[in-house]
Amino acid sequence: MIFEEKIIITKSDNQTQNLGFKFSKKITPPAAICLYGNLGSGKTTFTKGFAKGLGIKERIISPTFVIVREHEAKKSLFYHIDLYRIENEKELKKIGINDLFLEKKAIVLIEWAENLDNLLPKKRWDIKFEQIEKNKRRITITSNF
């Protein structure tokens, strides 16, 4: 069941970061946030603002090669995951993604959540990113709980 759906159009990198910042204020651990959308659609940009909102000062970069980056936030542990290069469920299990979803203090944000397949947690936020013009993005936020 979908309890909430919001569509936001952003017109700059900055607006997308601000949206991430504001969204972070709604989130308390444990939480799973699944980001969908093509390369360059704004997932990491959103995540930068989101992390800032959690009080994280470290630089946020796409963890494409390491797959998971852990950042200590004020009241949570923030796991930033990028599944761009994940090929199958076996690799996902190796990362221990299931265990992360069970951590009480964890806020888990996943770029390329398309690749989660059967491991998508039931209770989660889904955020879809679409590029509609060079600097314009349509961002659709839904909660599944």
Ligand SMILES: Nc1ncnc2c1ncn2[C@@H]1O[C@H](COP(=O)(O)OP(=O)(O)O)[C@@H](O)[C@H]1O
């Ligand atoms: N409205 C916008 N929202 C987000 N990014 C934008 C926007 N307009 C332009 N951009 C640019 O698009 C790119 C988005 O890249 P990124 O956030 O890394 O995407 P992804 O993580 O989805 O691959 C950045 O270079 C950013 O500056």
Ligand SMILES: [Mg+2]
């Ligand atoms: Mg990215």
